[in-house]
Amino acid sequence: MRFLATILLALVAITPAVAQKKVGNGQVSGSFESTSIGYVNDKRLDAAPEDHFGSNNYMKVDYNNGRFSAGIQANAFLPVLQGYEDLADGYKFYLASKYIQWRDKNYEILVGDIFDQYGNGLIYRSFEDRQLGFNNSIEGVRAGYNFGRYVSLKGMYGRPRLYTEYASSWVRGADLVVSLADICGIQDKATLSLEGSYVNRFQKLTLGDDRDKMIFEAAGLDNPNLNMYSGRLNFGIGGFYLHGEYVHKSKDLNLDAVDGMATNGSAIFGEAGYSHGGFSIVATYRQLKNMATRASLYDDGTGNAINYLPALTRQYTYMLANLNPYQVYALGEMGGQVDVCYSLRSKENRYRYWNFHANFSTFYNTFSKRAMWRDINFDVERQWSKKLKTIFLFSRQEWSKSLGYQGLYASNIFVGDVTYKFDRKKSLRVEVQYLYADRHDGAYDYEGDWVAGLVEFSLAPRWSFFVQDMYNIDETKTNYYSGGFSYTYNRTRVQLSYGRNRAGYICSGGVCRYSPAYTGVNLVLTSSF
């Protein structure tokens, strides 16, 4: 019944999506997103949720009138999908964000929920990721002023969102960008800027129970203020660019530390790139020390963060290459990646070209000095004609489940991907994948070998049908199968599928989504207006 009700709700919601709207002299725009899953029991996976149903729904509406804008976002979990954190009873309908904003030529002021980032996000980033159930926006005030093109200054103050509630902390910050290229009059030839940011988190240390007080005392944490500073340099000329950032963080609690003591943190980020013609290369280095920064000292969870520390590794779109992604070790890691691209296109025929891409990334545990991750990979894409395209990818991933202390597992992944276009509308795409795990003393590494395949038939621009399977042929002998279709009409898209899903990205009909492990029927509806 609830499944049907959700479908009805979705159909009602997409009705306005066929038109853009005007109210007075302004305009209303918005979006609706709904993911509903009917879970079934599956002996191969953990037990399905008791009520066998989950539905996450998001409705965002904005109003714009000249320099003025305002908006709200309402979320409804009916109940929340399996795998989402911090929703004990599962059901929730709440106002997830609201804002009023005035944006003038040189200044801006926003009151409401703030989504923003300073520099690379090492000391502050507030954003929303619905697939992960993540929203750490700051509820408060933000103001910014631009002194011509030369100097840009902004500041904010507020309390961070913690899942469906708010943290009991207050966050304030400021960000300054000085464009030396504009000041020196060389902005047409080069970019050169000096930047700096400051973020403070204030949270009383007396809000919790006796256990909290004991933890703070044992860790040596006696200051309710946490301060973070960032200095940055950006430079670019011709095809060359360089970015650098240094971060200092004052003493902060870190329960992952072996001795549990609160310590200072720091981060170094460096990136250099060069491009010429069809060739481009970028090298990135990053070092972290105690940089995980919680929005609240009294809470846990991945959503409890005010900064952003992503894994600087290649992001794959193929199933087997995404089985064991690198997880950042913010307490102490050092490493980086090199990414190289080269394209070669026929001068006679634009529909014939080669795209080459190679990437190498490695990260070390700064305490043990051991490698936690290594990935060397390359892919070759060949467009043979208007009709035929092939991709071959190889990746060797060495990864650890023990922060490097107990050595590395190794996976060698081979992917073949062929797309054939029958005519203007009909096309077929086939993926074949194989993962070969290294053996030690004749024993399999981790779960052993995998095979996977996907067949996708599209009738552009409306319909797409797919079947896929991922099978562990050694250890677990588990099939992760699925099949379904999608229908798209302008900005509205419906996808219905059934299958056993392992955590990871699922791509079909033009959209990729992250999904936790489950077996069941999945209905996804998105629309905007």
Added chain:
Amino acid sequence: MKKILSLICLLMGATTLFAQQLPDVSVENLDGKIVSLRSLVNGKPMIISYWSIACKPCIQELNAINDALEDWRKEADFTVVAVSTDDARLKAAAKNMATSRGWEFTCLFDDKQTLRRAMNVTQTPQAFVVDAEGNIVYSHTGYSPGSEEELFDKILELKKKK
């Protein structure tokens, strides 16, 4: 449930048909300079396509547009803007790809996802067709080989209306 339905009905009832304008949001270009999306409106129709490194169909769509661009431009004059939604993790890789692929587009990098939120893009790929005055006249989400032809058809419709 009643609350949600009431909210949606209220929103539906409060609105009438209108062509949506591009938001006045500034993001970074390939050279690292901050540019306003509205400043790119130059009297020609425009295709705006949202993409990211982890979105394979997005890259397929951009490649398909780039392949056909020479033929299309013989029939209509328009520009293409590719907006990467990659955050700090993949922004460098996105720039790397955009420069090497030889895409004849204006490339923008919305790493803070300010523009994405302003244009209510929930999933990528999403492509918009914008008229010469900066009004959004068409949009589609998702990509299957051949969907790019729909974008060009809309550009031709705009040319006929002129």
